[in-house]
Structures are given as C-alpha cells and as structure tokens.
Amino acid sequence: MKQISGIYIYPVKSLGGVELSESAVGPRGLAYDRQWMVVDMKGMFITQRKVPKMALIQPVLREGELVLAHRRDRDDYMATPLSGPEQDIEVSVQVWEDSVKAKLCREEVNEWLSDQLGTFCRLVYLPLPNARPLAEKYGRPGESTLFADSCPLLITGEAALQDLNSHLADPVPMDRFRPNLVFTGGAAYEEDEWSSFTISGVPFRGIRKCTRCKVINTDQTTAAVYQEPLATLATYRRDAQGVNFGLHATLGEEQDAALIRLGDQISV
Numbered sequence: 368m369k370q371i372s373g374i375y376i377y378p379v380k381s382l383g384g385v386e387l388s389e390s391a392v393g394p395r396g397l398a399y400d401r402q403w404m405v406v407d408m409k410g411m412f413i414t415q416r417k418v419p420k421m422a423l424i425q426p427v428l429r430e431g432e433l434v435l436a437h438r439r440d441r442d443d444y445m446a447t448p449l450s451g452p453e454q455d456i457e458v459s460v461q462v463w464e465d466s467v468k469a470k471l472c473r474e475e476v477n478e479w480l481s482d483q484l485g486t487f488c489r490l491v492y493l494p495l496p497n498a499r500p501l502a503e504k505y506g507r508p509g510e511s512t513l514f515a516d517s518c519p520l521l522i523t524g525e526a527a528l529q530d531l532n533s534h535l536a537d538p539v540p541m542d543r544f545r546p547n548l549v550f551t552g553g554a555a556y557e558e559d560e561w562s563s564f565t566i567s568g569v570p571f572r573g574i575r576k577c578t579r580c581k582v583i584n585t586d587q588t589t590a591a592v593y594q595e596p597l598a599t600l601a602t603y604r605r606d607a608q609g610v611n612f613g614l615h616a617t618l619g620e621e622q623d624a625a626l627i628r629l630g631d632q633i634s635v
Contacts, residue, residue: 369633373549376400381414383425389628396519518615530555567631570619578609
C-alpha cells in the first residue's frame with residue numbers, strides 16, 4: 368500500500384520548506400507553494416543555484432502572514448501578508464523563459480532579504496490569475512503553475528531515496544530534493560511511470576520525470592555545497608533529458624481543488 372508520508376510547501380522559491388500535516392491542493396499546486404520569489408534588481412529570478420545560503424531563510428505561515436527568519440536567528444524576522452503585498456506595485460519578473468507580472472513586496476522586506484543574502488534583491492508575489500502556462504511540450508491547455516520551475520507538484524518516493532542512499536557513502540535526507548509530496552510503499556522509482564493516479568480518490572496526472580540540477584548537492588540545513596548526490600545519481604539515473612529523481616504532476620482534468628493529508632492512500 369502506498370501512502371502520503373510527507374507534505375511540504377516552499378512559499379518562497381528556493382528558500383526553506385514548510386512541513387505540513389495537510390494542505391489544500393488546486394490546479395496550480397499546494398496552497399501558497401512558490402507564490403513568492405526572490406528577484407534581482409532587473410527582475411531575474413534568484414535561486415540556490417546561485418545563492419546557496421537561501422536555504423537558511425526559513426518561512427513560517429502564521430496568523431495571515433508569511434514570516435521570514437534566518438535559521439540561526441529567529442528573533443530577527445520580517446513578515447508580509449499571505450494575501451499579497453499591501454502596496455499595489457506591479458513589476459515584470461523573469462523565471463526561466465517566462466516573463467510574468469508580479470506584485471512587489473514592501474521595501475523593508477526587500478532590504479532585510481538583501482542584507483540576509485548579501486546581494487541586492489526584491490521579494491515578489493504572484494497573484495493566482497497571473498499563473499504561468501505549462502510548456503506546450505508537456506502541458507495541456509489551461510494547465511498552469513506559479514513560480515515552480517516547470518510544474519505544479521513534485522512527488523518523490525521513500526523507496527527511491529533508500530535506493531539512492533545505498534549507493535552513497537554518506538546518505539542524504541529527502542529535503543535535498545525539495546518535494547511537495549513524499550510517499551511510502553511501492554518499488555523504487557515506480558513513480559516514473561505514473562501517468563494517472565489518485566490520492567484518496569482525487570485524480571492526478573503524472574506529467575514527466577523531474578530533471579535534477581546541482582541544488583540537490585546543497586545541504587538544506589547548513590547551505591554547504593557538495594558533489595553528492597548528483598554525481599552518483601548521474602551514473603544510473605540519466606536519460607536524454609538529464610538526471611532524474613521524482614515525478615512532476617498536477618491535478619486531474621476537471622478537478623478544481625482537494626485536501627491532502629498525511630496517511631492518504633495512493634492508487635495507480
């Protein structure tokens with residue numbers, strides 16, 4: 368039996384993750400997942416690929432606010448409304464090939480983030496109506512995502528991680544792969560072939576295997592960067608698209624919203 372064993376959101380793209388016991392999920396992914404993004408002064412997105420220390424900024428959802436604090440100094444924090452910035456300043460931002468209109472967070476937040484990350488940057492919020500269409504090569508008409516790299520959801524299996532760790536001298540935790548949903552049960556990497564599945568009866572569509580980058584080499588608790596696990600994963604999980612771990616997915620057609628909880632059963 369396959370069951371959901373982990374639920375995670377990353378409210379700000381490339382900052383720390385938030386572990387949940389349940390979450391609303393819609394056509395654009397889990398609620399609040401990657402609805403904010405850090406950009407440079409030209410509006411280009413910034414991630415751990417360039418600034419590994421982004422992993423050390425921990426978001427918390429609290430009483431209608433998104434609170435940001437450094438893992439090593441929780442008393443020094445900054446907050447912005449979960450509903451979006453108080454000011455209505457729209458800016459054009461770039462994430463991969465997509466240019467979208469986002470709302471700029473207040474200057475105090477931007478100054479705090481710039482100080483924490485050691486580079487001038489700004490925090491922006493993407494209203495749901497401004498979501499990015501999925502690429503035509505794997506998306507269907509009407510499918511969209513927020514600031515995630517390419518797809519609304521990322522699913523990984525505990526069996527796959529166990530298999531990978533059997534090849535490593537120093538095992539890595541699942542947080543290296545920054546999944547939304549983790550499941551237990553089943554065979555290693557079987558999620559590669561899930562074209563359609565349900566979670567507690569709610570239909571989902573498997574889109575494509577997730578191609579991994581060097582971010583999985585960054586320790587999410589210290590921001591230290593290593594050669595593993597990407598080097599080892601590349602020796603046996605590479606195809607024409609790249610090195611794969613996990614499955615990109617989205618809600619099934621005509622499914623507007625649902626609630627996912629730990630322990631929910633997966634049927635393929």
